[in-house]
Amino acid sequence: MDFDHHLAELSSSSPCIPSGEDFHFYYKFKEFRGPIEEIARRTQSMLDKIGSAENIWGRGSAFPSDVDDAYEWLVNANEDVLDLVEELVDELRMIKKDGGEECENGFGQKTKVSFHIPTIKKPQYAYNIVVNNANQPFEHVLLEKSDDGQRFIHPLEKLSALDFVDKENLENLVPVKPPSMECTPFKFVEDVKGLKELAAKLSSVNEFAVDLEHNQYRSFQGLTCLMQISTRNEDFIIDTLKVRNHVGPYLREVFKDPTKKKVLHGADRDIVWLQRDFGIYVCNMFDTGQASRVLKMERYSLQYLLQHFCGVTANKEYQNADWRIRPLPEVMLRYGREDTHYLLYIYDLMRIRLFTLSKESEGSDNLLLEVYKRSYDICMHLYEKELLTEDSYLHIYGLRGAGFNAQQLAVVSGLCEWRDGLARADDESPGYVLPNKIILEIAKQMPVIISNLRRIVGKSKLPYVERSLDVIVNIVRHSMQNAAAFEETALRLKEEHAASVSNMLDRNIGIENDTRVDISEVGLLSSDLEEETFQHQDKDGQGKLKSVSLTSDLPRVRLTIPEKNKDDANVIARTTAKANGEVTKMPTGAFDAALLDNSASEWKRDRNKKGKEEIKLEKIKSSVNVPSHLFLGNSEKSKVVVETPSVASKISDTQKPVSGSVSASRPCGIVMVCSDSDSEDMLQNKLENSNNQPGENSLVPRKRR
Structure with missing residues (x-):
């Protein structure tokens, strides 16, 4: 359909259409009503086609x-x-x-540099990558099992860290400084032929450096996008998206070979990614990140080591880049090469320093052995798939400090089950389907009509949410009426949070001479939640995957206590109540005011006595109470049935993906329970009435006016 033509036609004809009372008058005549209804029909059809145009906005x-x-x-x-x-x-x-x-x-x-470029076609579709996201433990099919069949046996179990410690005298070791990157041969491997040639070269060397670039945001388990490998003379980058199914068969043995040293930095995540995507298990590793810790260096990041040992300033902006982009720009290829190009030289320098310090030390500590022990332990870690359990919702960031009642916890649980099913079926990250922050906000307000849910979602531009508004409202309705199963958990979370706040106050509020609590310092006690939904790569720590968040579940701010605050008792009460998710009313009567004045005066008179300080701490603790709850419904916890995708076809080589479309064999991810028979208005009124019951937690939302 020619949209431009119809838009122009509609626009030109609209001024001729009468409005107001004139429209209703003419609309009584079929000669006028017929063309108007035809215009409405054509407009509706055009808008429907625009809305269903997935090629426009996916x-x-x-x-x-x-x-x-x-x-x-x-x-x-x-x-x-x-x-x-x-x-x-x-x-x-x-x-x-x-x-x-x-x-x-x-x-x-x-x-x-953007960590996520929306216009990139998902590699799962572009390269027919299919993974097993079924809600079942990951099977390390290439490993032997123990005699009792309860666990997998890593190849390293037959060896020890002592087997990998350098046997030669490191006093005479001369570090091999690499040539410049411009003078070093470089090969971008994106086909089986290139992989075969790389495997032959690695078989002829005794050591090589390795690094991975990973993407977590648009897949359920994550995808390894690049593998960088450097020998003493050459640099290689493997496009692990294009040749994903062939990396393991060609490189598995050289990584497993205990006679070849593999040098990585901050390898915690790299080790499990190699296992998950390629069935590669690393033996004989030296982790320069662990070496920097044993050496007690100023910083542990690869960026710091490059600057400290090589005088190279790395542009770490690209560690958060979207590594799914193809073709890879030259600047990103250079960044990837830098991560391994200098690593063997840094390995030489660190070994010498570790050996020297151990020799000079009066103790018997072998620092070099300590690094190999730590590296050995990292290699022994086996990848575990994230599984959905009945308690998975309790691990949502910010939930434990939100002060939710049983109804709200039921909503969180239902939304998590729905999100998990879709994420597994479509191979999406749960945070992309429905961010934790939105889950908590929905549970806080518990919308039972679509218009209220729209206000909560706002302009978040969440495609799964936008096309599932009715489903989400249905989950909220059903969960609210089946909250009895969450009553005990809600009470336990309240008690735990109250205890944590009390402990925090014990640690951080030191009542000293002539001091008061500064209310401006306690902003972090609010239960408001702000959390980024994406994860990105990080080489400053042991791992490469960290969650970017703006607040924490438990407040870690240390409260300062300035002088001369006349409302000290009221401030403390409001502070602790806010930390517990409650609303404490300000004193209005003369008796309440007198209590505050007397409390302040008494504190001033006895501020130098230790016993009075302890009394004040007890008052602070006593203000943290657990409010009563109102629960709707007595039926058992509602279950949103999640049908996990069928397991990928039997993998003879490793648990690698098989060709095919992700969505082609995708089953129905969700079986929704029937909606309640109440009308939307009746449900919203019921929610409003329940919120007005005495003793209910103030976090339960009221209907917006």
């Missing part, structure tokens, strides 16, 4: 029939198109600037 969204919802739909659709245009323009600028360097965006500002 999802389908039917045009709603409700007038208010239709207006919101049009506004959101318009914003989506504009955002998509902006993203495409930014991507074009990135490509023109070698695909990732900072460049001006037309407004005098500089754009940074």
Whole structure:
């Protein structure tokens, strides 16, 4: 359909249509009503086709029939198109600037490397990658099992860390400084022929450096996007998306060979990624990250080691880049090479220093052996798939400090089950399907009609949420009415949170002479939650995967206590109540005011006495109480049935993916329970009435006016 033609036609004819009372008058005549209904039909058809155009914004969204919802739909659709245009323009600028360097965006500002580029086609589709996301433990099919069949046996169990310690005298070791990257041969491996040649070269050397680039955001278990390998003379980068099924068969033996040293930095995550994606198990590793800790260096990051030992300033901006992009820009290829190009030289320098310090030390500690023991333990870790259990929802960041009642916990549990099923079926990260922050906000307000849910979601632009608003509301309704199973858990979380706040106050509030609590310092006691939903690579620590968050479950701020605060007792009460998720009323009567004045005066008179300080601490603790709860419904906890995807076909070589489309064999991920028979308004009124019951936690939302 020619959208431009119809839009122009509709726009030109609209001024001729009468409005207001004139419209209703003419609408009584079929000569007028017929063309108007035809225009409405054609407009509806056009909008439906625009909404279902997945090639525009990657999802389908039917045009709603409700007038208010239709207006919101049009506004959101318009914003989506504009955002998509902006993203495409930014991507074009990135490509023109070698695909990732900072460049001006037309407004005098500089754009940074994006951790997620929405326009990239998912590698699972582009390269027919299929993984086993079934809610079952990961099977290390290439490993032997113990006699009792209860665990897998890592090849390292037949060896010890002592087998890998350098036998030669390191006093005479001369570090081999690598040539410049411009003078070093480089090979980008993206086919089986290149893998075969690389395997032959690695078979002829005794040591090589390894690093991986990973993407976590748009897959359930994560995807290894690149593997960088450096020998003393050459650099290699393997496109592990293109040759994913062949990496293991060609490189597995050289990684397993205990006579070949593998040098990695911060290898905790690399080790399990190699197992998960390629069935590779590493033997004989030297982790330069662990060596930097044993040497008690100023910092442990690879960036610091490159600068300290090699004088190289690494551009760590690209460690958060979207490594799924193809073709890889030159600047990203260079960044990947830097991570391994200098690593064998750093390995030489660290071995010498470890050996020297051990020799000079009066004690018997062998620092070099300590590094190999730590590296050995890291290699022994086996990958475990994240599984959904009945208690999985309790691990959501921020939940334990939210002060939720049983109804709200039931909602969180139901949403987590729904999210997990979709993420496994579509091979998406759970945070992309439904971020933790949105789950907590939905549970906090418990919307039972779609319009209220829309207000909560706002302009988050979450495709799974936008096309599943009715499903989410259905989950909220059912969970609220089946909250009895969560009553005990809600009470336990309340008690744990109260105890943690009390312990925090014991540790951090030291009542000293002429001191008061400064309310401006306790902002972190709020239960408001802000959490980023993505994870990115990090080489500053032992692992490479860290969650980026703006707050923590338990407040870690140390409270300062300034002088001369007349409302000290009230401040303390409000502080502890806020930390417990409650709302404490300000004293209004003369008796309450007198209590505050007397308390303040008494504190001033006896501020130098230790006994009074202990009394004050007891008052603080006593203000942290557990409010009563109101629960709706007595039935058992509702179950949203998740049908996990069928296990991939039997893998003879390793648990590698098989060719095929991810969505082609995808089963129905969710079996939803039937909705309640109550109307939306009745349900919302019921929620409002229950919230007005005495003793109910103040976190239960009230209907917006």
